[in-house]
Amino acid sequence: MKRNKISILIFILFFSSISIAQVDPEIRLGARGVMSVNNDIINNSLSSAINDFSDSGFLLGFKQKLYNDFRGLFVLGFQFPDAESDLGQIFFHQIFLQIEDKNNIFKLGRSRVKSSLIEFTTLRDDDALQLTDVISPYSNGINTEDNQFGNVFEYSHIFKQRYWLTIHGEHFTKSKISPETDFSMNALGFSLEYRVPLSQRWNREIIQQIGFSFNNFLTESEGYSNKFNKTLKNYIFSAVFNLLPDPVYFLDFRMQSILNTGTEGIASVSGFSDLARAKSVSVFGGPRFLYRRLERPYLQASIYGGYKSYPDLVEKTSQLQLVTNFFYRLGENFDVGIQYQYKKNIGEVAKIYPNNEHRIQFSIVYSIEQVWNKHFDDRESILNLEHGYIK
Template sequence: MKQKSLFIVVLATAIGWSGSTQALEVDREVMPRVTIGGRLITTIDSDYEASGEPGINMGDSSLSVAFDKRLFGNGVAGAVLGIKENEGNVAFHQMHVFYWNQDLEMKAGRTDLPNTLVEFPLVRDHDITSMTHVGNGSSNDEYDQLWGEVFSADWVLDQKAQKLGIWAGTRRNTFAGAPDGFDSYGLGYRYEPSEKYMYLNRIRHAGIILDAQKDRAGSNPYFHSIVAGGEINLSTDPRRNWSMAVQGIVNSGVSGVTLADLNDGTNAVSNRARAKSSALVAAIRFTDRPHLLTRLQAGLTVGYKTYDAGGTEMSIVPSLLYRIGQGVDVVAQYRNTQYSDGLSAVDSTNLVQVGLTFSLGAKYNDSIGERDSITNQEHGYIR
């Protein structure tokens, strides 16, 4: 009996010692919040002065999904994957990780280049890219003017609306001898009140950005751009709202870019991004929101750009949107662009677009307070 009792004591001690030395952390898997957002834009385009035949345009259609979790200490971290239609192909335009808390927002990976401040009432964000965005001097692909690999950090100065940010990134370089690593840097200040005050505050948003990118060739290692702009409410009636947006871009450019370079059939896009230039875009927007539900938006956008090497371009873009259901809009837009001083082989171009857009947004396992919506990563053609 004593031997049996002794055996039990020894066995219990051995089990206890083994458990204390080999204790494993309990892995309590917490499911992330999942947010899905997307938009399909289909328009019938007619550029009657060029081809004379209308065609289907699905450009700017996208689908994104975000996963995020609250951290043990403070803040939220997650990742975003997004695909977008790009000239008949599917490309990742969002593939990044992020972190945010009350004072800081960080992002690293493929995402929007921080090269513009204002979303104008245009059906697509690339409708007049040369005037609304700082161009990529190392690529002629339209896609590369808008997205790239970016590391950014924004300090929320008052935990509300004012942000001071810095960023470093890589614009895609399609030319021989492309540099490795970061080739673009920037810093900026933005004032962005919460969307719930969009129609109530006099200032919707405003800011200034300094952008520097490495030149693919030439004597100047970098060229610089300054972007400044914002949008104000002309009326503060949330049911019938008038607003005005203005943005200017001054590009220091590089030396040696000629008018012939601006008309180069192969490299015109990148050469115009490298050229010394100034651009100004302004827009008036009217939004009708009976019962505080957006039903109609009408906008008029005017852009003007001049190049020191010679040549100017001016675009006038009226647009109309009518909401026929939640997230379902009928859109129409006309774009006229005038060229002068030999900037283009033609004096003007005209484009008529009529179509339908379908937007979606869904959240699963939502337990996190929202700072920014996943749909805000796409062009806000309606505000």
């Protein structure tokens, strides 16, 4: 009898240890260091920054197996903002909870807003912000993060692992109001995208990604008959095409166009808010070459150009930008690179930004992701939350 009790006790302890092991969370640590030496020529005046470490950041994620086929995720992350921002030394850009299964994703918290559909392989994600992202009318223009991060509620449904339908409600930071006391939803919209899964990209289909997005800012404007008409609406169309179907020498072309319907009555620009509310049309894109040796990214070169016009302003107003770069991988996720940018601002936009700007950057970038108690697939690496250029 005593032996049976001991056997039962051992049996219980054994299966208890198994159940404990099964509910242990998967832990992911992600970090990215971005260092660059910047040399600028702004309106024929030379300036430099010996060490720009903005956008360096840290991410910590916990993923948990839930009942049925669902899994839960908690992510906490911060990064170092631009030196001229008023966000302080550290900015918490990722704080959210997510529940997902094979075909559904629910996200609630602070994260990347739907101001852009694709990534361009620039050194930092805000290098061409005026042309690559929907611009927030609630921002005072000091912080680029105002246009990229906010409090979000998102639901995505994935059809056949390739078609993504996302409905989102967002709160963009109202940095032009100090202090901010209203954190209600001030933007909403949806997006529909076709994405080739990462595991299938070796097939090198011509269309790698194509998408459409509608973004609606719930602004208050005078002279409109109903709420929908007085909101500020933006439409995004994006695409990534494979130009060379080769598993070693990757050549693709990526582009994105944004139509901002604007607010009536804005004929001139006196500040950043007017620029965000003025009607505008932008297009940005170009080719990228990536060489993979032994199934690992080795070097990458890209050249992008873009143009943005403001047709309703009294004075002819436009923005022109060129970005070209080259990155070389020294070792596992450790890269060196050089990037050149040229910006030209014409008309009303020159009241806010310099007429001409040249920038040359020499950079070193290191990315790392470490996983403990690995239980799940890598459909979304934690570093995918950060901007990347060699993929």
